[in-house]
Amino acid sequence: MKISLIDIGSNLTHDSFAADRDAVLARARDAGVSRQIVTGADLASSQLAADLAAAHPAVLASTAGVHPHHARSFDASQREGLAALLLRPGVVAVGECGLDYCRNFSPPDAQRTAFIAQLELAAGAGKPVFLHQRDAHQDFAAILEEHRARISRGVAHCFTGGRAQLEDYLALDLYIGVTGWVNDERRGGHLREAVPHIPADRLMLETDAPYLLPRDLVPSPKSRRNEPCYLPHIARTVAALRGESLEALAAATTRNATRFFALPEVRDS
Numbered sequence: 243m244k245i246s247l248i249d250i251g252s253n254l255t256h257d258s259f260a261a262d263r264d265a266v267l268a269r270a271r272d273a274g275v276s277r278q279i280v281t282g283a284d285l286a287s288s289q290l291a292a293d294l295a296a297a298h299p300a301v302l303a304s305t306a307g308v309h310p311h312h313a314r315s316f317d318a319s320q321r322e323g324l325a326a327l328l329l330r331p332g333v334v335a336v337g338e339c340g341l342d343y344c345r346n347f348s349p350p351d352a353q354r355t356a357f358i359a360q361l362e363l364a365a366g367a368g369k370p371v372f373l374h375q376r377d378a379h380q381d382f383a384a385i386l387e388e389h390r391a392r393i394s395r396g397v398a399h400c401f402t403g404g405r406a407q408l409e410d411y412l413a414l415d416l417y418i419g420v421t422g423w424v425n426d427e428r429r430g431g432h433l434r435e436a437v438p439h440i441p442a443d444r445l446m447l448e449t450d451a452p453y454l455l456p457r458d459l460v461p462s463p464k465s466r467r468n469e470p471c472y473l474p475h476i477a478r479t480v481a482a483l484r485g486e487s488l489e490a491l492a493a494a495t496t497r498n499a500t501r502f503f504a505l506p507e508v509r510d511s
């Protein structure tokens with residue numbers, strides 16, 4: 243049986259894909275990645291992601307949002323720009339948005355303001371949210387709790403936490419996005435413990451390419467650049483941790499992503 247996976251976090255507008263994006267898309271398709279959700283991280287990349295999705299509507303959809311790193315530049319005109327993008331058919335979620343206190347590239351108060359504004363944008367547009375959180379769990383959960391009732395669906399993208407954080411996110415009725423962090427023996431331990439406890443109807447998969455190249459690929463690729471074609475490798479790891487077959491995991495995660503992003507059903511070729 244041929245698997246069909248959806249990469250819910252692919253930074254395909256990244257410069258590192260400029261020279262060979264079509265080859266990257268072809269490799270992903272050949273590997274069984276039938277669709278990708280292209281992540282927008284600021285207004286400019288969200289516009290590029292929307293254009294890319296419009297050029298490949300059967301394979302790509304996109305998100306529109308401002309990453310907490312760029313929150314200091316978020317203003318009314320950016321909000322208008324995101325709102326306009328959300329009217330386009332291939333733009334299926336608001337994000338990535340959230341809080342990142344790891345290096346505070348933007349001041350925390352600016353991050354909270356931009357996060358709340360984007361939650362309100364999602365509520366108004368009736369779109370799900372693609373959420374980023376790093377070293378900011380308490381504030382992140384508190385803000386979400388306040389706005390949760392008005393948001394249709396949310397996914398904690400690149401979830402790296404353990405059991406306790408997972409329980410908090412499930413209590414907020416979030417979906418959980420798992421990346422190749424799970425393939426990292428050094429720092430993925432808590433995540434590996436949590437993965438078997440993610441309900442089957444809440445789990446989705448992502449590469450976060452070009453970031454987070456899985457550390458245990460054999461043979462180790464010459465380039466450090468991650469690609470969506472490695473998603474099946476991540477899926478195999480997640481399936482093994484959960485004691486499931488790759489086929490069952492692929493079917494469940496693809497169903498979840500299709501529903502979450504309200505994508506048209508995949509026509510199997």
Ligand SMILES: [Zn+2]
Pocket residue numbers: 338373374375399400
């Ligand atoms: Zn992120």
